[in-house]
Amino acid sequence: MIYVTRKSTFSAAHRLYNPTFTDERNDAVFDKCNNLWGHGHNYVLEVTVKGLPDPETGYVIDLKELKDILDDAIIQKVDHKHLNHDVEFLFGIIPTVENLCVVFWDQLRNRLPSGELHRIRVYESDQNVADYYGEPVSIPRYAVGASMHGEGVPA
Numbered sequence: 036m037i038y039v040t041r042k043s044t045f046s047a048a049h050r051l052y053n054p055t056f057t058d059e060r061n062d063a064v065f066d067k068c069n070n071l072w073g074h075g076h077n078y079v080l081e082v083t084v085k086g087l088p089d090p091e092t093g094y095v096i097d098l099k100e101l102k103d104i105l106d107d108a109i110i111q112k113v114d115h116k117h118l119n120h121d122v123e124f125l126f127g128i129i130p131t132v133e134n135l136c137v138v139f140w141d142q143l144r145n146r147l148p149s150g151e152l153h154r155i156r157v158y159e160s161d162q163n164v165a166d167y168y169g170e171p172v173s174i175p176r177y178a179v180g181a182s183m184h185g186e187g188v189p190a
């Protein structure tokens with residue numbers, strides 16, 4: 036089995052908080068990441084596809100094709116966006132690097148023309164990275180509205 040990886044980058048803002056927590060608890064749990072107007076990261080997304088090379092092309096997957104799929108399914112939707120407010124597939128989800136892996140997996144799972152999705156890796160910084168291999172995991176989607184989509188604006 037061969038594993039091929041395409042790396043993409045995007046820049047985005049986010050805020051980490053749980054709308055069911057009190058302000059005090061959000062501050063205690065998320066600290067600076069709970070900053071009201073968010074903060075930014077330069078993210079790195081690595082997508083690994085496994086398979087056997089096609090005997091006629093030598094490709095597990097055409098990496099140009101994978102790049103185009105990543106751009107369409109993920110990068111164009113998150114780059115220079117606020118992950119809490121601008122990205123439909125993230126509405127109501129706490130945009131940690133862990134949860135981004137799971138949501139990105141869902142965006143890609145049925146879109147590969149060849150090979151099999153093996154790993155999603157998301158770097159939030161050089162120091163913080165998460166890996167996801169597609170094991171079943173359920174992440175809560177909190178109600179959007181007064182809570183995660185424009186709440187907290189001072190009167």
Ligand code: NI
Nearest residue numbers: 049068074076
């Ligand atoms: Ni952050």
